Amino acid sequence: MTASAMSVSGLSVTYGQQVVLDGVDLDLRPGCVHVVMGASGSGKTTLLRALIGMVPAPGRVSARRLLLRAGERDVDLSAPHSSAWRRVRGRHVGLIAQDPAQALTALRRVASLVREADRLTGGDAGRERVEQVLRQAGFADPRAVASRYCFELSGGMAQRLGVGLAIAPRPAVVLADEPSTALDGIARAGLAATLREMAHTGAAVVLVTHDVTLATGLADDVTVLHAGRVAEAGPASDILAAPQHEATRRLINGARPRPAAPAPHQGTGAGALSVRGLHKRYRSTGLVLDGVDLDVADGEVVGIAGRSGAGKTTLLRCLVGLERPDGGELRIAGRLPAEAGWRALRRLVQVVPQDPRASLNPWRTARELVADPLDAHRIGTRAERRTRAGALLDRVGLAGLGDRRPGQLSTGQCQRVAIARALALRPRLLIADEPVTALDAPLRQGVLDLLHDLVAEHDMAALVISHDLYVLEALCHRIAVLDAGRIVEDLPATALRDRGTHPLTRALIDCQPTEVSMAESNRVHGDRG
Amino acid sequence: MIARGVVTAAGLLLVASVLVFVLVRAAPGDAVDVEFGESGASALLSSEEEAAARAQRARELGLDRSVPEQYVRWLSRVVRLDLGISFRTGRPVADELVERVPASAALGGAGFLVALAGAWLIGLLSARRPGGLLDHVLRLLSLAATAVPTFLLGSLALRYAAEWIGYPIAGEASWRRLWLPAVVLGVGAMPVVARLLRASLISEYGRPYALAARARGASPARVTFRHVMRPAFTPLLTLAGLTLASLVAASVITEVIFSWPGVSEYAVAAISAKDYPVVQAYLLLVVVVVVVVNRAVDVIQHLLDPRVGQAAEVMA
Numbered sequence: 001m002t003a004s005a006m007s008v009s010g011l012s013v014t015y016g017q018q019v020v021l022d023g024v025d026l027d028l029r030p031g032c033v034h035v036v037m038g039a040s041g042s043g044k045t046t047l048l049r050a051l052i053g054m055v056p057a058p059g060r061v062s063a064r065r066l067l068l069r070a071g072e073r074d075v076d077l078s079a080p081h082s083s084a085w086r087r088v089r090g091r092h093v094g095l096i097a098q099d100p101a102q103a104l105t106a107l108r109r110v111a112s113l114v115r116e117a118d119r120l121t122g123g124d125a126g127r128e129r130v131e132q133v134l135r136q137a138g139f140a141d142p143r144a145v146a147s148r149y150c151f152e153l154s155g156g157m158a159q160r161l162g163v164g165l166a167i168a169p170r171p172a173v174v175l176a177d178e179p180s181t182a183l184d185g186i187a188r189a190g191l192a193a194t195l196r197e198m199a200h201t202g203a204a205v206v207l208v209t210h211d212v213t214l215a216t217g218l219a220d221d222v223t224v225l226h227a228g229r230v231a232e233a234g235p236a237s238d239i240l241a242a243p244q245h246e247a248t249r250r251l252i253n254g255a256r257p258r259p260a261a262p263a264p265h266q267g268t269g270a271g272a273l274s275v276r277g278l279h280k281r282y283r284s285t286g287l288v289l290d291g292v293d294l295d296v297a298d299g300e301v302v303g304i305a306g307r308s309g310a311g312k313t314t315l316l317r318c319l320v321g322l323e324r325p326d327g328g329e330l331r332i333a334g335r336l337p338a339e340a341g342w343r344a345l346r347r348l349v350q351v352v353p354q355d356p357r358a359s360l361n362p363w364r365t366a367r368e369l370v371a372d373p374l375d376a377h378r379i380g381t382r383a384e385r386r387t388r389a390g391a392l393l394d395r396v397g398l399a400g401l402g403d404r405r406p407g408q409l410s411t412g413q414c415q416r417v418a419i420a421r422a423l424a425l426r427p428r429l430l431i432a433d434e435p436v437t438a439l440d441a442p443l444r445q446g447v448l449d450l451l452h453d454l455v456a457e458h459d460m461a462a463l464v465i466s467h468d469l470y471v472l473e474a475l476c477h478r479i480a481v482l483d484a485g486r487i488v489e490d491l492p493a494t495a496l497r498d499r500g501t502h503p504l505t506r507a508l509i510d511c512q513p514t515e516v517s518m519a520e521s522n523r524v525h526g527d528r529g
Numbered sequence: 530m531i532a533r534g535v536v537t538a539a540g541l542l543l544v545a546s547v548l549v550f551v552l553v554r555a556a557p558g559d560a561v562d563v564e565f566g567e568s569g570a571s572a573l574l575s576s577e578e579e580a581a582a583r584a585q586r587a588r589e590l591g592l593d594r595s596v597p598e599q600y601v602r603w604l605s606r607v608v609r610l611d612l613g614i615s616f617r618t619g620r621p622v623a624d625e626l627v628e629r630v631p632a633s634a635a636l637g638g639a640g641f642l643v644a645l646a647g648a649w650l651i652g653l654l655s656a657r658r659p660g661g662l663l664d665h666v667l668r669l670l671s672l673a674a675t676a677v678p679t680f681l682l683g684s685l686a687l688r689y690a691a692e693w694i695g696y697p698i699a700g701e702a703s704w705r706r707l708w709l710p711a712v713v714l715g716v717g718a719m720p721v722v723a724r725l726l727r728a729s730l731i732s733e734y735g736r737p738y739a740l741a742a743r744a745r746g747a748s749p750a751r752v753t754f755r756h757v758m759r760p761a762f763t764p765l766l767t768l769a770g771l772t773l774a775s776l777v778a779a780s781v782i783t784e785v786i787f788s789w790p791g792v793s794e795y796a797v798a799a800i801s802a803k804d805y806p807v808v809q810a811y812l813l814l815v816v817v818v819v820v821v822v823n824r825a826v827d828v829i830q831h832l833l834d835p836r837v838g839q840a841a842e843v844m845a
Contacts (some may be wrong), residue, residue, distance in 0.1 A: 052744055056735075090746025103741040105756045107834055116755065120746040151836055165745060 003069060005030045005172045005204035006051065006093075010064030013046050013055055020046045020059070022228040028173060028204035030069075033195060035215040035236065036208045037251055038225035040411070040440045044208045047225065048175050051206065052093050053077060053085030068092060069172050091121040094166035096176040096191075100159035100183075104150040110134070110161060111146035114168075121169035137164025155308045159187055163194055167203075174198050176207045184307040184467035185511040192218055210440050212252050216240055224248045271297045271334070272348075272429040272461035273319070278328035280314050280485075288314045290485035291328065296429065301455055301462045303472030303493065305508055306482035312465045315482070316433055319463070320349055333428050347377055350422035352432040352451075356414035360406040366393060367402035370420045377425065392420040396450060412443040416450065423454060430455065430462040436471055448474050469496075469508050481505050538820045542813070546607070549812040550600050553805055560616040560803040561586050590616055603809065613806035617799070622810045626792060630814075632702035633791030636710055637773075637780055637818075643715025644722065644776070645769055649762070651719065652726025653753070659731055671720035679779045683713045683786040699788050710787040717779050718772045722765055729761040763833045770826035774819050 006028040013021040021043045028034055038044045049055045050063075066078040070092040075084055097103030105113060114133050115125040123129055134142035138160045145157065153161065167174060179191050192214060199205045199220075209215055215222065219236035226247035232239060243249045273296040280289040288311045296302045306312050317323035318330065321342040330337060332345045350373070353359040360369055370389035374380060380388070393402050396416040398409075406414050415435070422430055435451060436444040452475055455462045464475050472479050472493065479496050481489040481504055488502045497509055561583050587593045591602065606613060612622040651671065655664040690696035690709055697706055733739060734757060742756045743749075781793040788794070792811060799807035830837050 054740065054743060086746065086748065089744055093744075095741065095744035097737050097741045097744075099737060102737040105738045105742065105760075106836070107759050108756070116747070116751075117745045120751075149835065162741070165741075 003074075004028055004067070005069045007065060007067045008051070008063060010062075011047070011050060011066065012062050013043070013050055014060050015058055020228050021050065024225070024228075024230055025233075026051075026223060028206060029221075030172065030202050030204050031199050032220040033199050033205045033207060033218045034221045034223065035219035036206060036223050036225060037210060037212075037215060037248070038231075039210065039247065039251065041227075042225040042247070043228040044225050045177065048095075048177050048206065048208050051173070051175055052089060052095055054089075090117065090171070091169050092171050093173045093175065094169065094171035096163055096166045096174065096179060098177045098179060100162035101153070101155055103162050104153070104158055106149070106151035108150055109146070110148050110150060110153070113150065113161075113165065114146070117165045117168065123169070133164055133168045134161075136168065137161055156187055159183065159191065163191065167194070167198055170201070170203070172203060174203050174205045176205065178208050178210070185469065186307055186507050188214060189511040210251060212240070224251070271295055272300070272332070273463065274329075274331040274334070275319075276329040278315070278318060278330060279326045280311075280318060280323060281326050288485055289318065289325070289328075292482070292485065292487055294480060294487060294490075296461045296463055298428070298461050299459055300478065301464065301476045303476035303479040304463065304465045304482050305467065305469060305472055305479055305505075307467065307504070310482045311485040312467075312482055313433070316351070316431060316465060319431060320351055321346065347425050348428040350425060350427040350430055352415075352419050352422045352430065352435050354434040355438050356418040357406060357411060357438075359418055360414055362406050365403050365405055366398060366409065366417045366420075369406075369417055370424055373421060373424045379425070388424065389420070392423055393417070395423075395454075396420045397446075412439055412447065415439060415447055419447075419450065419454070423458065426458060426460075428460055430460055432462065432464045434466050434468075435464065437466070437468070444471075451475060467508075481508070538817075538824065541820055542816055545816040546604065546809075546813060547600070549809055550603065551596070553808050553812075554596055556803075558803060559587075559592055560590060560805065561592065563801075563803045564616075603806075607813070612810040615799070615807050616804045617802045617807070622806045625795065625807070626810060626814065629790060629792045629795050632789060633780065633784070633793060635702065635707060636714065636784065636789055636791055637776060639707055639711035640714030640718070640776055640780065640783075641769075641773060643711050644718035644772065647715055647719040648722035648726055648769075651723035652730060653758075655723070655727045656730035656734070659727075664727075667723075671723055674716050675720045679713065679717050679782045680786060682716065683710070683783055686713050687786060702790055706787070706789070710783045710789055713787075714776060714779055714783050718776050722769055722772060725768060726762060726765055729765060730757060733757040733761045759833060763830055763837070766826050766830050766833075767823075770823040773822050777815050777819065 004027050006026070008024065008026040008028075011021055011024040011026070012019065024043075024047060026034070026047075036044050036047060046055065046059070050061050055061050063078040066076070067074045068077055068088055069075075070088050075088055075092075077084055077088070111130050114130045118125040118129055118133065130146060131142040134145060139145045139157075145153075145161075150158070150161070174195070176191070176195060179188065183191065188211075195205050195207060196218060207214070207218060215236070219240070221234065222236045222239040223233040224231040224239065224243075224245060224247055226245065231245040231247045232243070239248060240252065243252060273294065275292055275294040278289050278292040278294075279287070281287045290311075292311075292315060294302070294304075304312055304315070314323060318325045319332075321337060332340075333348050335345065337345055364372075367386060367389045370392050371385040374385040374388065379385065390402055393399065396419055398413060398416050398420070401409065401413065406417070409417065415438070419435075432451060436447050439447060448471065451462075451464075455475075462475070464472060466472050469479075473496075476493045479489075479491060479493050480487045481500070481502060483502070483504045489496075489500055489505045491499055496505065500506060500509060564586065565579065565583060584593070591599060594602070603613065610623070612626070614620065615622050615625060618625065651667050655667040658664060686709055687696070687698065691698050696709055700706060730753075734752070739752055739757050742752050747756070777793075780791070781797060783789065784791045784794040785797055792814065796808060796811035798804075799811065827837075
């Protein structure tokens with residue numbers, strides 16, 4: 001029996017009166033993946049920060065025991081503000097950040113970051129070492145990437161570099177912070193494989209996530225946090241198969257939206273949206289949209305799936321007139337923007353943005369925010385606008401919260417405000433950009449149900465953009481797969497899993513299995529373990 | 530990018546020159562009034578004689594023509610780099626400016642550097658522990674520096690420096706005399722940039738890339754200087770460029786207080802004498818300096834952060 005890579009008991013973190021973590025015990029065994037789960041506010045991010053000695057300033061950390069295996073000896077890190085942390089950070093504990101592109105110093109060159117990280121962890125930072133690290137991180141041609149600025153890397157490259165920097169010194173403990181939220185399914189699968197491999201080579205991997213799928217595929221041990229305490233902990237097979245604590249059950253049940261595709265609607269007339277051969281090229285990144293064809297009939301809900309960088313966001317920006325396409329034809333409700341004018345057409349197309357909090361002016365109340373499009377288009381009297389805004393807030397389940405500002409609302413509630421705002425103009429087409437990515441698993445189902453019902457009630461068409469196949473299956477009649485600026489597959493939602501043939505479609509399906517196939521893979525994994 | 534910059538600058542100069550021309554003439558009285566009033570000549574002449582003499586002088590100076598006509602004549606000379614003849618001294622304005630530009634440039638440049646260096650240091654120190662003692666002290670000092678008018682600070686500094694360390698009150702422009710007005714000038718422009726740098730640094734420290742650098746084992750100093758400083762400071766250069774305009778305003782006062790033989794001091798004398806060519810030339814010079822410096826800041830910013838130019842490209 002090998003000793004623990006890290007052994008923690010009685011770990012508490014407080015901010016003034018507020019207790020964020022309360023007596024957490026954790027035993028990290030080498031060669032194991034340890035998944036920490038919990039809803040937002042359960043303290044899982046704070047736990048991760050505490051495990052690398054980086055709890056932000058006013059926070060106070062105390063622990064009965066906090067021992068880290070550093071090479072041949074154990075280092076005691078339980079003393080508050082231990083200066084020992086700086087000597088073990090990077091070298092013995094590595095951190096994989098949540099959003100890889102954000103976690104690189106944009107204005108440094110790749111080689112410079114690699115050299116710095118290597119020198120900080122005791123390497124010689126020579127040219128060969130830099131190339132070796134980059135090659136291990138998965139860059140086939142290290143020299144080509146070494147001289148690039150970090151901001152010039154694609155999302156996938158940034159992820160590889162971020163992970164590579166963290167694991168190059170072969171730390172005994174690897175911490176990964178909620179890596180699933182910023183990554184598309186395939187990148188997530190790639191990261192999962194890397195983490196698994198780290199564990200195989202003897203590291204203790206800690207993965208913080210609310211993604212049950214990811215946890216199921218990877219975890220040896222699971223710790224579920226609830227309100228700063230350990231709700232339950234143990235081998236993954238026990239906890240995920242037979243959860244005892246209410247918090248665990250809620251996480252697991254809320255994890256996967258149930259497929260509830262409504263009956264396809266027969267479109268009439270011109271349709272809500274018609275796109276033919278849409279092209280868009282940026283001088284910096286080249287061709288982003290390479291001839292997109294897409295139709296959305298009235299009342300139809302169409303999903304756009306694709307990896308990060310496939311052109312989903314650019315497509316959206318073109319559809320709402322924030323970006324002028326370089327070629328192709330775009331008709332909204334049968335009208336060309338050039339003829340009808342964007343101001344008139346924008347009334348017909350409304351967007352539910354990806355990050356609700358960022359899209360809401362923090363100084364305005366929920367009611368003002370929802371009435372804003374009505375104000376902008378001068379619809380009705382002031383009183384009528386307020387009444388309509390109030391009714392919409394009631395409809396999205398925020399009755400009585402009209403006077404709150406975004407800071408006083410949860411992220412889920414903010415998303416509901418954004419949805420109500422998008423509905424205020426009774427649009428013909430609703431575009432939802434990753435509508436639940438910013439939300440915790442338990443909240444997702446509620447928002448998806450709401451969107452589903454509202455689309456049916458308002459008899460509008462919808463375009464849902466997501467990298468999460470489950471989300472699309474829960475909402476859409478039809479799913480189109482976007483890859484490198486082209487629609488490569490366009491099938492009824494119910495037929496995608498059976499009839500999808502494009503390699504990317506298959507890859508998306510493989511990394512997001514259904515209940516049945518997941519249970520199978522669990523059994524295989526269990527046998528092997 | 531540079532070609533577009535030149536066109537913008539030329540347009541700006543044209544607009545500024547019209548404003549300058551009209552504003553200078555909008556004030557009551559002109560050079561002829563000043564001359565005849567000053568010399569007391571009117572007492573010796575009959576009113577007809579005086580009127581004739583005034584008309585004669587106005588003709589000499591070109592002031593008898595309409596304002597638009599004067600402007601076109603002036604502009605056509607300026608584009609040939611002829612700034613005209615000073616009403617007061619009868620010497621070419623360009624010659625007189627050239628004599629004084631080095632002193633002003635030295636003072637302005639030194640003041641700008643003091644402001645930037647001071648702001649950098651204060652911003653850095655106060656961002657180290659936000660809400661800490663040092664942060665509070667520096668905030669108070671910044672507030673004080675903003676609140677105290679330049680003329681007061683300058684006068685006090687001059688008085689005590691002369692009394693305690695024998696600072697030479699008058700004399701030629703020299704390094705020995707440069708530092709004090711430069712500090713006075715710099716202190717005025719320092720607080721705004723310092724406060725913004727502090728805020729910018731604090732927000733950058735909380736960004737994922739700074740945390741990731743720490744997690745890889747970087748010391749606080751390394752995080753500050755090798756990761757955070759450049760993204761935090763680069764956007765502030767725009768602001769620093771703009772503070773140059775207020776620096777020019779402050780340098781008028783500073784040059785007068787320290788009797789620094791620069792352009793501003795010369796312009797102040799010209800304004801009271803209604804010496805239009807000199808005032809116009811001075812204002813044009815200021816506009817050129819401000820435009821050029823701000824353009825230079827854009828270029829430096831692009832060098833420090835190649836994304837700056839790219840973003841503009843995408844927006845265009």
